[in-house]
Amino acid sequence: MDLCIRAIETLLTMDDTSGAGRLGVRRGVAVAVRDGRVAWIGPDAEAPAADNEIDASGCLVLPGLVDCHTHAVWAGSRAGEFEQRLAGADYTAILEAGGGILSTVRATRSASDQRLRTLAVERLRAMAARGTTTVEVKSGYGLDPETEVRILRVAREAAAEVGLTVRTTFLGAHAVPAEWRPDRAGYVAHVLADQLPLAAAHADFVDVYVDRGAFTVEEGETILRAGAAAGLDLRIHAEQVAHTGAAAMAARLGALSCDHLEQLDAEGIEAMARHGTIAVLLPGAMLYLKDPPPPVAALREAGVPLAVATDLNPGSSPVGDLWTCATLACVTMGLTVEEALLGVTAVAADALALPQHGRLREGGPADLVVVRPPPGEQAHAAALVQFLGGAQPVATIARGVQIA
Amino acid sequence: MDLCIRAIETLLTMDDTSGAGRLGVRRGVAVAVRDGRVAWIGPDAEAPAADNEIDASGCLVLPGLVDCHTHAVWAGSRAGEFEQRLAGADYTAILEAGGGILSTVRATRSASDQRLRTLAVERLRAMAARGTTTVEVKSGYGLDPETEVRILRVAREAAAEVGLTVRTTFLGAHAVPAEWRPDRAGYVAHVLADQLPLAAAHADFVDVYVDRGAFTVEEGETILRAGAAAGLDLRIHAEQVAHTGAAAMAARLGALSCDHLEQLDAEGIEAMARHGTIAVLLPGAMLYLKDPPPPVAALREAGVPLAVATDLNPGSSPVGDLWTCATLACVTMGLTVEEALLGVTAVAADALALPQHGRLREGGPADLVVVRPPPGEQAHAAALVQFLGGAQPVATIARGVQIA
Numbered sequence: 001m002d003l004c005i006r007a008i009e010t011l012l013t014m015d016d017t018s019g020a021g022r023l024g025v026r027r028g029v030a031v032a033v034r035d036g037r038v039a040w041i042g043p044d045a046e047a048p049a050a051d052n053e054i055d056a057s058g059c060l061v062l063p064g065l066v067d068c069h070t071h072a073v074w075a076g077s078r079a080g081e082f083e084q085r086l087a088g089a090d091y092t093a094i095l096e097a098g099g100g101i102l103s104t105v106r107a108t109r110s111a112s113d114q115r116l117r118t119l120a121v122e123r124l125r126a127m128a129a130r131g132t133t134t135v136e137v138k139s140g141y142g143l144d145p146e147t148e149v150r151i152l153r154v155a156r157e158a159a160a161e162v163g164l165t166v167r168t169t170f171l172g173a174h175a176v177p178a179e180w181r182p183d184r185a186g187y188v189a190h191v192l193a194d195q196l197p198l199a200a201a202h203a204d205f206v207d208v209y210v211d212r213g214a215f216t217v218e219e220g221e222t223i224l225r226a227g228a229a230a231g232l233d234l235r236i237h238a239e240q241v242a243h244t245g246a247a248a249m250a251a252r253l254g255a256l257s258c259d260h261l262e263q264l265d266a267e268g269i270e271a272m273a274r275h276g277t278i279a280v281l282l283p284g285a286m287l288y289l290k291d292p293p294p295p296v297a298a299l300r301e302a303g304v305p306l307a308v309a310t311d312l313n314p315g316s317s318p319v320g321d322l323w324t325c326a327t328l329a330c331v332t333m334g335l336t337v338e339e340a341l342l343g344v345t346a347v348a349a350d351a352l353a354l355p356q357h358g359r360l361r362e363g364g365p366a367d368l369v370v371v372r373p374p375p376g377e378q379a380h381a382a383a384l385v386q387f388l389g390g391a392q393p394v395a396t397i398a399r400g401v402q403i404a
Numbered sequence: 405m406d407l408c409i410r411a412i413e414t415l416l417t418m419d420d421t422s423g424a425g426r427l428g429v430r431r432g433v434a435v436a437v438r439d440g441r442v443a444w445i446g447p448d449a450e451a452p453a454a455d456n457e458i459d460a461s462g463c464l465v466l467p468g469l470v471d472c473h474t475h476a477v478w479a480g481s482r483a484g485e486f487e488q489r490l491a492g493a494d495y496t497a498i499l500e501a502g503g504g505i506l507s508t509v510r511a512t513r514s515a516s517d518q519r520l521r522t523l524a525v526e527r528l529r530a531m532a533a534r535g536t537t538t539v540e541v542k543s544g545y546g547l548d549p550e551t552e553v554r555i556l557r558v559a560r561e562a563a564a565e566v567g568l569t570v571r572t573t574f575l576g577a578h579a580v581p582a583e584w585r586p587d588r589a590g591y592v593a594h595v596l597a598d599q600l601p602l603a604a605a606h607a608d609f610v611d612v613y614v615d616r617g618a619f620t621v622e623e624g625e626t627i628l629r630a631g632a633a634a635g636l637d638l639r640i641h642a643e644q645v646a647h648t649g650a651a652a653m654a655a656r657l658g659a660l661s662c663d664h665l666e667q668l669d670a671e672g673i674e675a676m677a678r679h680g681t682i683a684v685l686l687p688g689a690m691l692y693l694k695d696p697p698p699p700v701a702a703l704r705e706a707g708v709p710l711a712v713a714t715d716l717n718p719g720s721s722p723v724g725d726l727w728t729c730a731t732l733a734c735v736t737m738g739l740t741v742e743e744a745l746l747g748v749t750a751v752a753a754d755a756l757a758l759p760q761h762g763r764l765r766e767g768g769p770a771d772l773v774v775v776r777p778p779p780g781e782q783a784h785a786a787a788l789v790q791f792l793g794g795a796q797p798v799a800t801i802a803r804g805v806q807i808a
Contacts, residue, residue: 075780083741083786086734122779126796284792288735318778318791324728330490331692337487374722375526382483387722388688389793392530 001040002400003033004050005370009379010060011041014346014359022338023381024359031061033366036399041362054395054402056370060379062341064133064367064398065322066348066358069259069280069309071171072127073120073151073158074141076107078314101141101175104314108141113150120158123312123320127164129404130321131369131393134165134349134357136309138207140174145195148172152202163403165367167352169235170196170203173215173223188219192226200230204353205256209237210246217246224253233353235280239263240291251275257307257351261294262286269295273302278351280307281335281343283328284317293333306335307351308343323384323391330385337382366400369393405444406804407437408454409774413783414464415445418750418763426742427785428763435465437770440803445766458799458806460774464783466745468537468771468802469726470752470762473663473684473713475575476531477524477555477562478545480511482718505545505579508718512545517554524562527716527724531568533808534725535773535797538569538753538761540713542611544578549599552576556606567807569771571756573639574600574607577619577627592623596630604634608757609660613641614650621650628657637757639684643667644695655679661711661755665698666690673699677706682755684711685739685747687732688721697737710739711755712747727788727795734789741786770804773797 008031013024020026030047032040040048081099085091094100108116120137127135137155142148152168159166172191180187196206206227210220214237224234233256238246240260247258248271258264258272259280272279279299286293299306308329311317319325326340335343349358356364374390377383384391396404412435417428424430434451436444444452485503489495498504512520524541531539541559546552556572563570576595584591600610610631614624618641628638637660642650644664651662651672662668662676663684676683683703690697703710712733715721723729730744739747753762760768778794781787788795800808 077781077784077787079781079784079786079790082734082790086738086740119780126779287792290736314790318794320778320791321793324793330486332694334490336490374724375530376479376523377481377483380481380483382487383481386483386486386718387724388691389725389728390722 001032001034001048001050003052003054004047005031005054005056005061005368006047007044008056008061009058011360012060012062012341012381013361014063014342015361022342031360031368033400036366038360038362038364038366041360054370058372058379059394060371060373060384062369062371063345063358063360064369064396065131065344066134066352067127067132067309067322068136068257068307068348068351069282069311070135070137071140071313072123072135072137073116073155074104074108074314075111075116075119076104078104101315102178104141105143105177108151109144109147113154116150116154117158120154121161124158124162124164127320128162128396129393130323131371131396132164132322133367133396133398134352134354135159136167136169136352138169138171139199140171143172143175143177145198148195148199149202152199156202163398163401165357167204168202169205169207170199170227170232171207171209172196172199173208173219175209175214188222191223196226196230200232203232205235206232207235207237210244211237211240212242212244217244217249220246221249221253224250224255228253235259239268247272251277256353260285262291264295266298269298269302269304272304278305278307278347280309280351281329281333282309282311282317283325283332284319285311286332287328288316288318296334305347305350306339306343307348308335308340309348321389324389327385327388337385340385341381366397368397370395405436405438405452405454407456407458408451409435409458409460409465409772410451411448412460412465413462415764416464416466416745416785417765418467418746419765426746435764435772437804440770442764442766442768442770445764458774462776462783463798464775464777464788466773466775467749467762467764468773468800469535469748470538470756471531471536471713471726472540472661472711472752472755473686473715474539474541475544475717476527476539476541477520477559478508478512478718479515479520479523480508482508505719506582508545509547509581512555513548513551517558520554520558521562524558525565528562528566528568531724532566532800533797534727535775535800536568536726537771537800537802538756538758539563540571540573540756542573542575543603544575547576547579547581549602552599552603553606556603560606567802567805569761571608572606573609573611574603574631574636575611575613576600576603577612577623579613579618592626595627600630600634604636607636609639610636611639611641614648615641615644616646616648621648621653624650625653625657628654628659632657639663643672651676655681660757664689666695668699670702673702673706673708676708682709682711682751684713684755685733685737686713686715686721687729687736688723689715690736691732692720692722700738709751709754710743710747711752712739712744713752725793728793731789731792741789744789745785770801772801774799
């Protein structure tokens with residue numbers, strides 16, 4: 001074996017086929033890795049010999065976390081805008097002064113490939129240090145053909161450099177850029193004709209931001225259908241600011257996930273349940289934007305799977321730590337501990353169409369994180385979520401290699 | 405010099421006497437340390453020779469953070485209770501099954517001195533790693549004379565072991581323990597007669613939890629007056645669950661701080677302003693308990709100084725990271741960046757009657773933290789607060805010694 005994680009106090013496989021509950025709790029075990037895959041899971045006393053060993057005494061081991069909604073490639077800073085808004089500045093005035101998302105678009109367009117990549121690598125490294133091994137990254141800060149493609153390319157390159165599995169999403173319909181402001185219909189046509197054909201080669205998914213003040217359900221449907229025709233799987237930013245019916249539309253089109261969902265109604269829930277659409281909950285954005293919680297109880301009752309992601313971005317969700325988001329999902333949205341932990345592992349992987357990720361089983365990818373619980377706590381799943389930012393990752397393994 | 409922090413991109417002295425604003429912003433400077441004190445602050449090019457140097461290129465340097473409200477000494481776990489509540493268990497049923505604060509009291513009473521100290525050291529080390537150099541620790545998980553004294557003693561020993569400045573607070577009136585449950589008046593008499601005389605030798609402050617379901621304003625006043633007579637300065641948990649008038653009472657008695665304050669009214673604000681009482685805001689508890697925000701705008705207008713603390717405890721605020729609390733204070737309570745940063749440094753130090761702490765000036769204690777901003781951000785105060793948990797402390801110096 002290449003590597004063996006020994007003396008694991010608590011293993012959470014997130015593999016509900018193991019007969020050990022949805023979290024797949026096993027105690028006193030070891031995990032052996034060969035050629036980047038989990039080769040063996042069993043009692044620690046029977047652990048096979050390996051070239052390298054990690055002692056996980058007192059720790060939990062989980063699948064590497066899966067962050068299924070991020071905007072991790074951007075340049076520029078919104079810290080000044082954050083400060084001004086807290087000091088009472090009017091957001092419309094900030095927008096008119098060139099702030100908000102379009103300032104990130106300007107900075108991203110003017111950043112070199114090298115600069116964008118350096119920034120992305122630093123952000124992904126910080127995420128890996130907290131236990132993330134798979135990440136989704138969206139474009140949407142370019143809003144022109146060249147920059148949209150650059151973002152997608154940089155996302156793949158940066159993830160490869162850090163050692164993460166990455167899935168990229170084309171989000172040309174994230175906002176209407178300044179040069180198209182007077183002509184949103186023209187911009188949608190530009191996305192379809194000039195961005196999508198180039199971006200499709202660098203993306204796994206297509207996404208669109210449908211909401212009050214963003215794109216309409218009709219525009220969203222047109223773009224998603226075109227993305228599907230170009231071979232991309234679908235996802236959507238839906239029902240965040242206002243109820244629009246976007247989630248039901250995307251579910252009917254077979255989207256993998258609908259994300260945000262604070263304003264989701266019963267019809268949307270029913271459509272998501274019927275079509276097997278995953279709900280991606282984004283507690284960072286809910287916190288920073290003071291949104292109401294999404295209808296978690298109704299989603300649960302309808303059987304809609306719940307994923308949790310950081311939505312890492314410099315405006316509405318400056319949060320890169322998926323553990324913190326798991327805790328916020330419990331405290332502010334009402335997820336159970338089990339739902340939150342599945343939401344950042346197995347369900348998040350399903351949302352990225354990566355059914356082997358986010359769970360640990362023999363033959364699957366050797367992506368895992370060794371975590372120490374907070375001081376005085378047992379190696380118990382709840383202890384990882386109870387303390388905000390309190391989980392202490394001590395090793396992150398991606399494809400069998402320790403990357404943090 | 406013993407130590408020189410060189411090439412500091414941005415120094416925040418938090419010293420408003422320097423003429424550089426309330427944050428005391430200086431750029432391109434160095435800080436030299438001798439005998440545990442700040443010996444020199446000036447342009448980097450003129451930095452004196454020193455035995456050790458730290459390169460702070462690209463970083464900010466601030467005073468070591470001051471956490472002015474914690475319950476950091478406890479044993480036992482409430483993770484199971486956290487999980488049960490999220491799964492829908494009734495809190496009253498959890499209390500009747502022996503859960504809640506009284507489970508922490510039982511576990512703390514039965515823990516050995518060595519165990520309590522080990523746990524406290526681990527928690528304080530984690531706080532030091534995040535930049536905290538001064539901490540307040542309350543008793544209140546003993547609720548009997550012996551254990552209350554043990555907690556206060558352990559707090560001082562653990563802080564000394566980690567290298568932190570500590571102030572301890574006797575909080576015998578934190579809850580009514582099980583054995584006194586039928587006789588709250590008897591318990592108050594016991595606190596006064598049997599706990600306070602012993603605890604006073606190990607404490608700097610006396611505190612009481614006045615609220616619906618806890619102690620009355622009259623009981624609180626009796627205990628605070630007795631504490632003052634025993635030589636302790638006063639602080640109070642006030643106006644968290646219900647408006648009681650506790651803050652106004654404590655302000656009139658000359659309390660250093662009133663803490664929580666979600667239900668504070670205009671009379672309480674006026675009393676605090678008149679008596680110079682500091683408001684200690686606890687955004688962790690607000691988040692976990694889903695409390696409304698305290699009246700920050702009215703406190704600000706009245707000129708009440710605002711401090712921010714973690715309230716670290718295993719029940720209502722399992723949060724040990726003061727940076728996270730500074731961000732939450734901005735996002736959920738509406739503090740400005742300047743208020744949040746002063747609230748975890750200079751104002752927090754004032755709340756502990758430590759006027760030399762929480763700011764950097766020649767002759768003051770050499771407690772400081774070197775912090776890297778998040779990826780891509782400038783060394784700007786706002787960047788430390790914008791990203792939840794995003795500040796990256798790279799060195800914590802306490803009394804001139806690097807402790808993390």
